Amino acid sequence: MNNFLQLPIFGIGITILFYLLCGKLGKLRLFFLNPVLLTVVGIILFLKIFNVRFENYNAGGKYLTYFLGPAVVALGAFFYEKYEELRRDLKLFSISVIIGGSCGIVSVVLFLLLLEMPLFLIKSLASKSVTTPIAIEITKTIGGIPDITAGIVIAVGVFGNVIGPIFLRKLGITDKRAIGAALGTAAHGIGTARALQEGKTSGVYSGIAMCLNGIITAFSAPYILYLLL
Amino acid sequence: MSRYKFLNNIRHYIEDLVSLKRLKAFLYILVFLGIGELVRFVFKLPISGNIIGMLFLFIALKQKWINLDKIKPASDKLLEFLVLFFIPYGVGLMVYFDLIRDYWLPISIAIIASTLLTLYVTAIILQKFGK
Known part of the structure; x- marks a missing residue:
């Protein structure tokens, strides 16, 4: 299990999954259901509950953040x-x-x-x-x-x-x-x-x-x- | 049957996502990013390369050195997914919970006061003189 968590696909997958889920919830237009906030809080709770270390998550997460370079441009x-x-x-x-x-x-x-x-x-x-x-x-x-x-x-x-x-x-x-x-x-x-x-x-x-x-x-x-x- | 349709939808989405036009546009953006990084490196500026690249892209568009149509296929997609790209940083906050736990009250006060001030100052200048 730990080996799987260290694969980049875990971090990337979990981020996209929560992003899509929370985007759907955000459509309700309730202020506390802001999709960005929900996604971040959701992933933190998920990692805490299943006792996954941030380093493992970020093995995939860092591939997503690489895109911040071109996105800012x-x-x-x-x-x-x-x-x-x-x-x-x-x-x-x-x-x-x-x-x-x-x-x-x-x-x-x-x-x-x-x-x-x-x-x-x-x-x-x-x-x-x-x-x-x-x-x-x-x-x-x-x-x-x-x-x-x-x-x-x-x-x-x-x-x-x-x-x-x-x-x-x-x-x-x-x-x-x-x-x-x-x-x-x-x-x-x-x-x-x-x-x-x-x-x-x-x-x-x-x-x-x-x-x-x-x-x-x-x-x-x-x-x-x-x-x- | 519906499963086949679903897979077909995914295939179309991916084909559209990595179309040649979009890849070309992405290459242009990477060129501007590269220029920005280079300028930062050569002049040892305290500003990150992608922000310099953003400024160059804006200037190039404004001076009509490059057409917006060439950039738009990639820039639209990048901005559509912008949130996705910084979520890992937001999640990274969990590592620093213990570090900032003792400071949450002063942090909240400073941030709320400063945000309200920013809101008001910006709005009042524009409203007062913008007649």
């Missing part, structure tokens, strides 16, 4: 496609995403510093608002632990997805574009899924905000950390 094509739709207020949009995104990095680093968190956590959480594949790369570059980043980034996404629109409306934000941009900047792809429910405009703004904030954070996070730490 593919985001460039997505960015281009969406970017064409928003020429009209590109300048103001960029400014708001740049300021909002930088605010996110600086504030999380400062809060963690004030709460006297260890350095490895600060480095792993600096990119918490960025889409997971980019956040993983940023964490690798600045010397954090990518696995912690991935877990927290997904959690941030789900939080933004559930709380974001309610929170913004309470504070008097009614503009669809503003809600979209905010969700994309703060809660990446999972926030964008929510923005799409608010309407097509919100969805587009959210998608571009996600890409733009990814790029901005990738370039600024190493320097912001260098200045603050």
Whole structure:
């Protein structure tokens, strides 16, 4: 049995299986049934219950993560496609995403510093608002632990997805574009899924905000950390 | 009979997944990834190669050096499965449970506060000046 668990097909198979199952559950559109979160939690529970070590799972899992390289490059094509739709207020949009995104990095680093968190956590959480594949790369570059980043980034996404629109409306934000941009900047792809429910405009703004904030954070996070730490 | 149909569906799906057009598009993406890694290596940048590759791809598309049709067959599929590719990292969190267990409260506070701040700052700038 242990020999079978060490084969790559186990890790790959179990990931695809849970991904498909949870995708079906996610169609119910209940906020706590976010497919990404469900898949991750489901696989962790499965491994814990059957006492499988992460190393065995990752013998297959690592083949899947190799594809993050080309997938991040593919985001460039997505960015281009969406970017064409928003020429009209590109300048103001960029400014708001740049300021909002930088605010996110600086504030999380400062809060963690004030709460006297260890350095490895600060480095792993600096990119918490960025889409997971980019956040993983940023964490690798600045010397954090990518696995912690991935877990927290997904959690941030789900939080933004559930709380974001309610929170913004309470504070008097009614503009669809503003809600979209905010969700994309703060809660990446999972926030964008929510923005799409608010309407097509919100969805587009959210998608571009996600890409733009990814790029901005990738370039600024190493320097912001260098200045603050 | 229905089993035969099922297998046929799988065959069609795989044939479509690895069609020549898609493989060519994937090769283009790998070229951009390679350029990104090379630039990172040569200039010793603190940014990962695939993010640099993404920027180059965006610039190349915008400058019309390359047509979106050439990239789209592969980029659409990669993004369709994007979630699948980072799930193993999410699962990897289980190794660090003990390490972060003592910090979960301060982490939650910092992250929630920072996320709400990011949401509000981004939205208010766009709403206030976007008339």
